[in-house]
Amino acid sequence: MxxxxxxxxxxxxxxxxxxxxxxxxxxxxxEPPRPGQVLRAIGLVVAAHLVLVAAVLLLLQSFGIR
Known part of the structure; x- marks a missing residue:
């Protein structure tokens, strides 16, 4: 065309x-991502990892491993 x-x-x-x-x-x-989208995505990934680590540490503590 x-x-x-x-x-x-x-x-x-x-x-x-x-x-x-x-x-x-x-x-x-x-479209490129809006200014806050990338930082929000990074923040969500970091928060999810922190929650996962905290859950594993609590689980280990409940079994008396740590």
């Missing part, structure tokens, strides 16, 4: 409006 002249492209888009949307969608890159 990129090879079409501007006049033909305009007529094609007028007759088939979804053509432009599909062509643009195919070449669009995914």
């Amino acid at each position: 990129e090879n079409l002249s501007p006049e033909i492209w305009a007529v094609t888009v007028q007759e088939h409006p979804d053509v432009e949307r599909r062509c643009r969608h195919d070449h669009d890159a995914p």
Whole structure:
């Protein structure tokens, strides 16, 4: 579709409006993460690991291993 002249492209888009949307969608890159998303994800992973370590330590303590 990129090879079409501007006049033909305009007529094609007028007759088939979804053509432009599909062509643009195919070449669009995914959105980058918002500023807080990466830090929130890292925080959730760290928190999950801390909970897991605490649970293992409590389990070991209940068996008198530590």
